[in-house]
Amino acid sequence: MVLPTLCQTAFIVLRQIEPILVMEQLGSTLFDTALQMVVRDRSANASYPDISREDSQQKAMSNFYMTYRLIILVTPILPALLLARLGDRGWRRAPIVVPLSGYLLSRLALLLVVVFRLPLEVMFGAAAVFGLSGGFCAYWPGVMALASIGSTATDRSKVMMRVELLYGIAGLVGSLVSGHLFQLYSSSLDHGTILLIVSTLLHLLSLIHSIVMLQVKQVPNREPEENRHLLYHTSRNDAVEVPAGINLLNVALLFAAAVLYDVAVGGAIEILGVFVLKQPLSWSATQVGYGNAAGFTIFLTSFLGVIMLRRYVSDVMLVLIGMVSFATGIYFMSFVTATYMFYLARSLNLFALIPMPTIRSLLSQQVPASSCGTTLTCLQLALKFAGLAYIPAFTKIYQRTLDWFPGFVFTLSSIFTVLGMIPISIVGCRSPQRRQYERIPVD
Structure with a gap:
């Protein structure tokens, strides 16, 4: 009896979005480390007039990432909207399956670049293919939409944070091993080949899994008839009231807060990968993997923070706590000159x-x-449009400040985070006092 029950439970778990999420994120973290090291090696001989060799390498790397990420930002706009409409019309797996095919092709492209020593510019074409499949812009809202419709409104924030937790744990594991896998090579295989083979296989498995196994399940929002006899009183515990209509002002404020915070986080992370490869840090592939793992550890601590704090504070206060945490750490990152200081800032x-x-x-x-x-897709697209502005802006600011204050972009990120706290605070002031419901007996 025990074995059939375990098999049935395992089958149910395998039909959820989580296994796909884990395999995709493992493959992506391996790919990110490989791309970072390949770009560094291909930019080693870059030369620009009137600047040093190291600054020339930094400029070449940051220019590559700027172009690469701008392509990824622009190309998925229309495909993501189309996939979102298909998802809302009942094709919930479309925003998952189609982007995963783009993930697979882009990872395969970098593998071909390494194996056949193709020009690094081939990755611009891979980025375009990735974007035309919807990319992360379609994939992540698709994941969140499945998590949303599969949970009650009361538990939704916790379910979404659990998805983020699995995403972070997979990224942590992938980052820890990525640097070591990158170092594996033989007389017939260059550095990074084995790493990229594993990454490509993981994306292939996640694509097949999403086509064959993934199940869409929707939890009804209506309460049972007997639960409609309720009496409420104010409390600090969570409760959800169905609004009479869409509050457009709250939606606009939430969009503004998300965009400002994304500018802060995206701008800092855009530069951070290049920043750690220059002196005085000058990280190796293994150290890059460990540094990425430190970033993914934040997924775990953030999830634990939600679990511990959501009973005592509102969702708006949770957002503010997270923004203060990022603003403090990224400001300290401005003055990092040693590896231990980097980890202190991340902590x-x-x-x-x-x-x-x-x-x-x-x-x-x-x-x-x-x-x-x-x-959710419109929000993701808004973040993409913001990226069209902040990616080149942060890149050029970093290149202009390399000589006197390379960490200036991180100070700028902390300022944007503080600005993002303003609209979310207004949402908190506009929100009605939360209520807790308790059942009363019905004769």
């Missing part, structure tokens, strides 16, 4: 990943379930 970012899933949870409660996928 201050314990709750930095709380804001975005919590904002998505708040947004999902402002719209009906039939528009949830479209709303």
Whole structure:
């Protein structure tokens, strides 16, 4: 009896989105480390007039990443909207399956670049293919939409944060081993080949799994008839009231907070990968993997923060706590000159990943379930449009400040984080006092 029960439980788990999420993130973290090291090696001989060789390498790397990420930002806009509409019309797996095919092709492209020593510019074409498949812009809202419709409104923020936790744990494991896998090579295989083979296989498995195994399950929002006899009183515990209509001002404020925070986080992370490869840090592939793992550890601490704090504070306060955590840590990052200081700065970012899933949870409660996928995709597109501005801006600011203050971009990120606290604070002031419901007996 025990074995059939375990097999049935395992089958149910395998039909959820989580196994796909884990395999995709493992493959992506391996790919990220490989791309970072390949770009560094290909930029070693870069030369620009009037600047040193190391600064020339930094400029070549940052220029590559700027172009690469701008392509990824621009190309998925229309495909992501189309996939979101398909998802809201009942094709919930479309925003998962199609982007995963783009993930697979882009990882395969970098493998070909390494094996056949193709020009690094081939990755610009891979980025375009990745974007035309919808990319992360379609994939992540699709994941969040499945998590949203598969949970009750009361538990939605916790479920979404659990998805973020699995995403972070997979990234942590992948980052820890990525640097070591990159070092594996033989007389016939260059550095990074084995790493990219594993990454490509993981994405292939996640794509096959999403086509064959993934199940879409929707939890009804209606309460049973007997639960409608309720009496409420004010409390600090969570409760969710269905709004009479969409509060457009709250939606706009949530979008503004998300965009400002994404500018802060995205701008800092855009430069951080290049920053750690220059002196005085000058990280190796293994250290890069460990540094990425430190970033993914924040997924775990942020999840634990949500579990511990959500009983005592509102969702808005959770967002503010996360923003303060990021602003403090990234400001300290401005003055990092040694590896231990880097980890100290990252340790201050314990709750930095709380804001975005919590904002998505708040947004999902402002719209009906039939528009949830479209709303979350519109938010993701807004973040993409913001990236079109902040990626080149942060890149050029970093290149201009390399001589006198390379960490200036991190100070700028902390300022944007503080600005993002303003609209979310207004949402908190506008929100009604939360209520807890208790059952009363019905004769």
